[in-house]
Amino acid sequence: MIPNSNKSASRKTRPTRNTPQLNLSGTGMRMTSQRALILEIVRQGHFDADEVYRRAREKMPRISLSTVYRTLHNLKKRSLIEELHFDEEHHHYEVKPSTEHHHLTCLSCGRVIEFQYPLARLIKRNVTEARDFEITETELRVSGYCARCREKGK
């Protein structure tokens, strides 16, 4: 159902050691099955800790919530994932994108659409207050109502 991560499909040599998704080598973190799983889940969407936990348990029933929290915390500390702040509850996570990207949220259906837009540059150029700042991050949250929901009556 989910694109498989361990596929040494037709290879018969020894499995290459590059981890399927994100690679932890060089970060000082050991790669464990739990971490691989959590990373794989975070790659699939924006989830909060509890949702990651629920999904993880489907494949690894004995994984603990503390491991989820600790792993998310560690990955964030090493900048491998990012913490997002939606209007809703708590934090959501996603693997760190290489380019600036932002979020458009429909307040009616909850759909979240990602888009890219180079705002740092623009802000630095046009906002006096930001001129002397060394900008390391920008996060734009835009909310409103998507076309689909607007048509659908109301």
Add this chain to the structure above:
Amino acid sequence: MIPNSNKSASRKTRPTRNTPQLNLSGTGMRMTSQRALILEIVRQGHFDADEVYRRAREKMPRISLSTVYRTLHNLKKRSLIEELHFDEEHHHYEVKPSTEHHHLTCLSCGRVIEFQYPLARLIKRNVTEARDFEITETELRVSGYCARCREKGK
């Protein structure tokens, strides 16, 4: 200080009932001393519930934390204040601004600078994904290091 909503400017009839700061009349909420105080505090900056509570207690030692939470919750529900989502802990609140404004946060000293910039318009024009959206809110968080902190060694 705030453009008054109930204006009987030079009328000399009975004392107008406008509350000093934000006006709750017409919202169905009763004006109590606690709410006046909380509103006054929120006007002073971006605080989380606990900080509002600490400040409120200086003037009204017996105010309860639940009242703070309930009041913030009610004000938010009626859109008199807004909930902000910084990187840090929990929610912060501020009185609802009339124009789009955003936040620049120094990761070193924690200073938060507000600035205005009409992003909705720009996003709607330039981002395909947003074209069919009816945008009701935009919140941009920019973080980095302010000039002051960058000079200060490191």
Add this chain to the structure above:
DNA sequence: CTCAGTGCAAAAGCTTTGCATAATA
């Protein structure tokens, strides 16, 4: 073989809720 990572359970924060009392409209 070592030390980082895990699971479990308990603790710690933050936020909400029930209920009797106090205060507003």
Add this chain to the structure above:
DNA sequence: TATTATGCAAAGCTTTTGCACTGAG
């Protein structure tokens, strides 16, 4: 006076932490 709001205390959630055991390197 009729409600609505408050204070207090207790409950509910989410997140963190201590510890002994397990497993990656």
